[in-house]
Structures are given as C-alpha cells and as structure tokens.
Amino acid sequence: MDIRFEEVGYTYQKGTPFQSKALHDINLSIMDGSFTALVGHTGSGKSTVLQHLNALKKPTSGQVTIGDRVITHFSEDKGLKSLRKKVGIVFQFPEAQLFEETVAKDIAFGPKNFGVSEEDALNKAKELLPLVGLDETFMERSPFDLSGGQMRRVAIAGVLALEPEVLVLDEPTAGLDPQGRKEIMDMFYGLYKNQGLTIVLVTHQMDDVATYADHMIVLEQGTVMKEGHPRDLFKEAGWLASMQLGVPSTVRFAHELEEKFQWTFDPLPLTTDELAVQMKEKLARKAGERV
Amino acid sequence: MMEKLIFGRYIPGHSFIHQLDPRAKLTSAIWFIVIIFLANNWLTYLVLALFVLTAIKLSAINPKFFINGVKPLIWLILFTVILQILFTSGQTIWFRFGPIVISEEGILNGVFIFMRFVLIIFMSTILTLTTMPLSLTDAIEYLLRPLAAVKVPVHEIALMLSIALRFVPTLMDETEKIMNAQRARGIDFGEGNIYQQMKSIVPLLIPLFVSSFNRAEELATAMEARGYKGGEGRTKYRKLSWESRDTLVIAAFGLLSVSLFFLRT
Numbered sequence: 001m002d003i004r005f006e007e008v009g010y011t012y013q014k015g016t017p018f019q020s021k022a023l024h025d026i027n028l029s030i031m032d033g034s035f036t037a038l039v040g041h042t043g044s045g046k047s048t049v050l051q052h053l054n055a056l057k058k059p060t061s062g063q064v065t066i067g068d069r070v071i072t073h074f075s076e077d078k079g080l081k082s083l084r085k086k087v088g089i090v091f092q093f094p095e096a097q098l099f100e101e102t103v104a105k106d107i108a109f110g111p112k113n114f115g116v117s118e119e120d121a122l123n124k125a126k127e128l129l130p131l132v133g134l135d136e137t138f139m140e141r142s143p144f145d146l147s148g149g150q151m152r153r154v155a156i157a158g159v160l161a162l163e164p165e166v167l168v169l170d171e172p173t174a175g176l177d178p179q180g181r182k183e184i185m186d187m188f189y190g191l192y193k194n195q196g197l198t199i200v201l202v203t204h205q206m207d208d209v210a211t212y213a214d215h216m217i218v219l220e221q222g223t224v225m226k227e228g229h230p231r232d233l234f235k236e237a238g239w240l241a242s243m244q245l246g247v248p249s250t251v252r253f254a255h256e257l258e259e260k261f262q263w264t265f266d267p268l269p270l271t272t273d274e275l276a277v278q279m280k281e282k283l284a285r286k287a288g289e290r291v
Numbered sequence: 292m293m294e295k296l297i298f299g300r301y302i303p304g305h306s307f308i309h310q311l312d313p314r315a316k317l318t319s320a321i322w323f324i325v326i327i328f329l330a331n332n333w334l335t336y337l338v339l340a341l342f343v344l345t346a347i348k349l350s351a352i353n354p355k356f357f358i359n360g361v362k363p364l365i366w367l368i369l370f371t372v373i374l375q376i377l378f379t380s381g382q383t384i385w386f387r388f389g390p391i392v393i394s395e396e397g398i399l400n401g402v403f404i405f406m407r408f409v410l411i412i413f414m415s416t417i418l419t420l421t422t423m424p425l426s427l428t429d430a431i432e433y434l435l436r437p438l439a440a441v442k443v444p445v446h447e448i449a450l451m452l453s454i455a456l457r458f459v460p461t462l463m464d465e466t467e468k469i470m471n472a473q474r475a476r477g478i479d480f481g482e483g484n485i486y487q488q489m490k491s492i493v494p495l496l497i498p499l500f501v502s503s504f505n506r507a508e509e510l511a512t513a514m515e516a517r518g519y520k521g522g523e524g525r526t527k528y529r530k531l532s533w534e535s536r537d538t539l540v541i542a543a544f545g546l547l548s549v550s551l552f553f554l555r556t
Contacts, residue, residue, distance in 0.1 A: 096469060
C-alpha cells in the first residue's frame, strides 16, 4: 500500500493567535514494501507527518492518499478506522499507552477493537510475545510490573497485533540499551524482509538509517529538503551537518580514511561489513604494491 | 478538542490590562462578582455592561474569545433563565397557558440573570486571558498571607497551585499523545453510544494516572535533591510591584460600587 503526500500543509490551532504552520506544502511518497527513514532535527515536522500517515490528523491543505483512500481537510471523521488497522503506529515511548491488567489483554486490545474475537486476539498475543523477545510467562503479568524495556516490547507487540500493512515507528529504540536496540531493530527488519511489511522509521540514529533503510526523507522546518537512497544522501556529510544531522559512524570513518590516505570508496559503505570488505581489498592492494 | 478550551488560557499582550498587577486584577474581579448583586434595574446593568465592555476594549483581545468563554456554559445559563421566567410571580401577566404563567417581572428577571451570568463570565475571562497563571498564584499567595499568622501553610498552598497550573498544559499534551496512541489501536473517542464512550475513556485515564503519579514522584525527588525548602526566607524570582495604574483601577471599581449603590432601586 502506497502513501502519497501532495502539497500537504498543516497549521496547528488555525485561526487563533497561537497558530503555527508545521508543514509547508510537502510532497513525498512511501512506496509499498519500502523501508523509509524519516529524519530531521527536533521541530522539523516529523511527528506531524507521522500523524497524517493514518489520518490521525487531516491536512489543512493538500491531500494525503493512503492506499485508495484520499484524505483532505474536508474528509469525514467516520470510516477512518479501517485505515488505522492498515497503518500501525508505534509512537515514541509507547509504553505510556499500556493500561490493561495483564500483558496478554493489552496486546489483544487492538485486534479486539477491530472485531477479532477475544480468543483469537489472545492467541495472537501468545504468538507475538516471542517475536518481541519475551516469553509466554509474561502473558498473565501486569504490564506495570515490568521493566521499561519489557514494557516497550509489550507495547510494540500491541501494535503488531493489528497486523498492519504499513508499520510506522517513531524512535522505537530511544532509551533502550544497545543490545535491546539491536534486537528490536533486527526484529523490524525481519518483518520487512520476510513478511513484506512497509516500514516508516522516524529516527535520529543515522547508523540505523544506514543499516536498514532503502529510502530516506530529510525534513527541515516543515519542508522536504531531500529524498533518496541513504547511500546518495550520506555522501553529502557537510550538507547533513548543516541540517543538524550527522552521518553514520561507518561513513564518518570512511571519510576520515579518504582524507588521511587519499582512498576513495565506491560505493559508499553503509554498514560495518561493507566497510570491512572494501578496506580489505584496498589493504591487500597496498600490500601487493609494496612487495 | 483541546484547542477549543478557553478557560485558564493566557493570551500574551501588552495592553493596559495585561500590565496591571495581578493582585489588583484578582481583587477587582472578585469584588465585581460581589457588587454585581447590587444591580437590580436597567440603569445599573447598563452601567455594569459599559464598564465590562470598556475593560474588554482595554485588554485589546479579540471579543471572539469572550463569546467562546460563554459557549460552554450556555445551557446552564439558559436553564436558569427559563426557571426564572417560569417561577417569578408578578402582577402584569403577559401570557397564561394552564399552569404556565409568564409575567413581565419574570421576563425582566430572566434578562437580568442572563446579564449577570454573562458579565461575570466576561470579567473572569478578562482576568484569566490577561494574567499568567503563575502571576495569579503569586497574587493568591500574597492575598492569603495574613492567614499565615493562624498557621495556614500559605506558601505550600500557593506552591501546590502553581505546580497544578504548571502541569495543565503538560497533562493536555500527554492526553493528546495517549489518545492518538489508542486511536491508532482502533478506539473511537466520542463515537458510539454512552456505554461505548465510557468504556473508551478507560484506556485514556489509566495511562494518564500512571504517568501523573510517576511525574509527581520525579518532581518530588528532583525538588528534594536540590534541597527545596519554601516559605520562610525564600526570595522570589517574579516580584509584584504595585503601580499608580493599579490604584487607578481600584479607584474605578470603588466609583462603580458607589454609583451602583445610588442607582439601584
């Protein structure tokens, strides 16, 4: 399912002295089956874009096309529910949304709202727990007795239980330890690779963008500055720095090597593995020259 | 939804009313509610209305905001007005239908009650729109200070008030975030029958309670960690200063009270 923004503008508190424009006629598209990273520093409009992805907000101008539904300022509020099932959103610090007595019930809450029977929903919960790195013993525990990281996983399972076609993640790993971060990101990547889920990731972690995303959108002050493959965008480290964004550690390392030893990397290595392969080649060639 | 809430919202500005000392504004607003009960004929209500309109003009705030302030209470006001019209006995009967008797005095009373409501709301709206909530609590603390002599923890009360006010916007943000998260999980707020709507409140309230308690605990820890101790000997960041314009306003209210006293019948 594609999501397209056409000339989308959004103004908060329109018509009051507090009005502020968050999005300025932006165009962007999120293709079916893609892993899109949405980056931009704080206040660039990421969260506002995010809330348009499943019609939690309606644009004040322009239109958003979600699958075959067109949402404009004048769209009715009724019947948007079906969209919410297709586009699941894991908000920032999603553990704040937990409320049920048990973990199982909380995960089953979403599917039940969309008409899945209690039994099926609970089975779904049981199925999902291992996927997010928890086991069945958690089923009957209270979500409020868990650690922060475990709560996060339960909340993520609660969104996955909707079986969305598009999964939107707003900094899903903020505040987790490195090991937990990698586990969670690998799990999302697995869903993208194996089940063909479309993923939209909002993040400040350029390493994650480099490792997982195949499409990258840079937002700044409510406009789309650039859109393209991370490999192309990360070439312009200076420009990204001017957007108050960095480059992944591999790219930084590669740039330093280029400066110091006049090496050139082509294509630009995005992951540690890619970097290692290219460095090995270059070092081997160097060793050959010396002999 | 949240965006329509007008109560307790401050609108920044530099008008005459904005610059007044919060103590002057608070006492005047309270005094106004007292003296409005002196009014009992057309002339007195006219004087009061003119007074309030002048104050609105001086506040340089769009009159739309004042109308919006009345809106949430309109049903309560109309209900009271209708009761007045129906149950005031009078000599001049205008309309009689079975047990329903409408007299001239009844209508008049209804109109006066309506005026009273609207004027009080306008006056208190002027106060809340032009005064920062924190300045208001400062004013309350100052005005309650005599009570400290009888061991009322005035500073603590004021601190609780300002913390409560401080967290209203935070709670609103939090509410909106949780609402969004639950809507994304298939909850329709404000749709369906009463039972469904009540049920949809639970997934909103529980997370809100949990986060409020967490927040309160964190705040207490943070204050403790910095050795916060209020009351005695503590200086203030925002100082209140009484200017001649504040005396002027109090004088205007005094004049208003006197004229009401003479004009009432």
